[in-house]
Amino acid sequence: MSDHQAIAARHAALPAFSPSVPAGLLPYLAFLLLTATFALAFYFSTLPKDKIPIREAAVASLASVLGGVGVVALFCTAGVYL
Numbered sequence: 606m607s608d609h610q611a612i613a614a615r616h617a618a619l620p621a622f623s624p625s626v627p628a629g630l631l632p633y634l635a636f637l638l639l640t641a642t643f644a645l646a647f648y649f650s651t652l653p654k655d656k657i658p659i660r661e662a663a664v665a666s667l668a669s670v671l672g673g674v675g676v677v678a679l680f681c682t683a684g685v686y687l
Contacts, residue, residue: 638675
């Protein structure tokens with residue numbers, strides 16, 4: 606039982622959670638990241654087809670990462686915390 610009390614005391618002494626990105630910046634972050642995603646998707650669609658698609662894979666991967674983070678930021682802006 607002393608372990609539980611020690612953990613409860615440690616839990617009570619911890620500071621409250623504060624996000625690393627302020628919630629007020631989330632709509633702007635989402636807009637910026639999703640705009641970059643759509644711009645990269647347009648750029649990806651206009652690339653010439655190469656035999657070894659290294660550049661295509663890099664652009665598509667970057668667009669995918671930016672889109673994923675942008676959608677999470679958009680959800681958090683709307684109140685759906687993931």
